Amino acid sequence: MEEKTKILLDILDKKTDGISYNIYQDITHCTLDIICETAMGVNVNAMSNPDNEFIQAVYTMSDIIPWKMSRPYIPEFIFNILPQGYKSRHALKVLHGFSENIISSRKKILQNKSSRSEKESSDADELFGIKKRLSLLDMLLEASEDGKILSDADIREEVDTFVFEGHDTTTSSISWTLLLLGNNPEIQEKLYQEIKEVLQDKSIPSFNNLPELKYLECVIKESLRMFPSVPFIIRTIEQEIQIDQYKIPAGTDILLHIYALHNSPEYYPNPDVFDPDRFLPENCVGRHPYSYIPFSAGPRNCIGQKFAMYEEKTILASIIKRYKVTAMEKIKDIKVIPDIVLRPINGVLVTLQRRE
Template sequence: MHRKRFAGIPSPRSYPILGHVPITKPDVEGFVDQIMGMASLYPDEPRMVTFWAGPMPSVMLYSAELAEVIYTSSKHLNKGMFYDFLLPWLGEGLVTSKSEKWRPRRKLLTPTFHYDILKNFVYVFNHQSEILVNKLNEHIKTNEVVEIGSFVTLCALDIICETSMGQSVNAQTLKDSEYVRAVYRINDIVQRRQKYPLMWNDTLFWLFGDGKEHKWAINVLHSFTRKVIMDRKTRLHEEGSAGLGRLAFLDLLLDMEKNGDIDLGDIQEEVDTFMFEGHDTTATGITFVLHMLGCYPEIQEKAYAELQTICGTSEEITFEHLGQLKYLECVIKETLRLHPSVPIYARRMEEDDKIGGFTIPAGTQILVNAFLIHRDPKHWPDPEIFRPERFMLESNNRRHPFAFVPFSAGSRNCIGQRFAIMEEKIVVAWVLRNFKIVSLKRRDETRLKTELILRPIEGVRLQLTPRPK
């Protein structure tokens, strides 16, 4: 009877009770090919497909028009089941919380991402970008080829630590940091667990999966952030905000705690959430931008020429420069179109609702596939061509508002998207000003894997040549 409710929605043939599990590829690349291939079987309207993880249905949407139903709804705000695996780390922060807790928290935190706050972080972006460039210069003295993602990830980790907690972990300069190792491990463990239904059970995960390592990583992460919060709170009490120097997001949260708006547990949830949301996604975005610039030398030189014109001999990229780097922003957005850091967003249907002419039952997991929405030829002519000019103002105004959703959309979009674009602009600008970039693999040779985050399977290898000073 349950299956009959999904009759009519396109779906490849599946087995009773087992669904598509027996034919699901076990490897990451094969699984991604299957998910995307399922959609390619049904490229026309309604651009939606059902697949079954055993008896559990998921409906994947891959058109702007269908995504609009979810994004504009005030009902379907809760995240899908895969986000539940983040709860031990993030608690009920902005990413994972149910709508009743999320609404007031989002309203409370939105002012902390105002431009007047964000521009205070430009110094941190520049400082850590300079360290990145120095590290790359050291590396290419002995080897011109660099796996850029590993360098950028450490840079992004230092940035998010310093901006969210006011304390750098020196990931770029220290050879070994327990906190950095824990961040890497928890990401790997969560993403591996999501792919194996047997590991969804907590008991099986503890006995036969990565349960013990998961506990170690959680303890390290929570102990670190708890200590930073308490140290910062003590300093704030003793010295006042003036004594802290540059304010971090944590200082704004502690001010809210002082006013009785949130408690220390809430603060820890949000600091851990900033660490998760603002680290891996941005690092992956920057890595893909540098890859694209290395694949298209004419676009690289156009972006470099804009940088030289706008920034001149200025050592840093200032807040005023950022608004003028319009072509570089187009490059970043076109990269996010083809390589959205979060390729699929999950929501739970809170009640029966019509999507694409079908009534989808309450409880169904909805997967909004941004990767494929960004390739819909209805809204993106020649969708596989890398063309930054698509994001010039005139083109933007004619496009469906939900045809480009790299930061999700609607009321539950990414609160840190301005932060991310500013960071990407500055880090990319520093690398581009200092090096000529050549990608060692073409776009079509770069294999991708889709976990919570879209990643290149074998990393991105670049040849960097210092530009003349």
């Protein structure tokens, strides 16, 4: 994360000319680089080479999936002959080919490793730093027992899920946080003071610094309250339930509106006011545990929530330490795109002013 954040700062340093610019894409490239390295152990170079085929295929699928989901009335055979159908087939071929190549090359590396003596491999691992950087893919391959527990296709699906769930969501959250901070200079200043105190001379926080950034955690939580990256989730009711005067039969698909819940004055007075202090421990006492569910709840909640918090803290602390961020649009004027993740329609228009 630190390595990728450093590249992001180098890119942002070139955008400090006072002209407003849309930071959304640069954040997306950074989170894509981070998740691909974590999930697959490869550097896809989204920040240095955003036009590569894999990155373009990720973008195509990120556009087509919500397009298709919002048109359930289009039968599969019609979708297949539409331009979107053609584009998605091509993008999937690129994505699957990419993951399959990586799976087979990682398999070979793991096989070579296990054929070497234990001592030999641990010495080499120390030397090349392999052991410290096992990716999710390596762990799944090790646990797969040569396809008996997980086939290559199962592994590919898991890795692809992580890549897709693990970059759009954090990008959305980081972006809304920057827009909120850019609209609330006093809160940004208070946050800057905390970051300066914790980081001292460093530009980027280390893993050990992250728990110390307590106000930043409140800022991120409040931003996820107002603009949850995943604005709704869908579940199928297994047993009939009664909610007030409504009886909901088993088998009904229901939509849980996280955005509406988080913006309800019943749980959050003045819900339009950005107030990170709502998440100070003393102010959370007595609040209903299910009134705040940006990562969903129950057995299928978000597996990546801790990772998301580490990543957001690393990137946001580094940006706020180095620049004063000013948003070009007022929060109340920003329109959102009804998508799988909550995105501002015009992106994130900001100016960055170097602090030091």
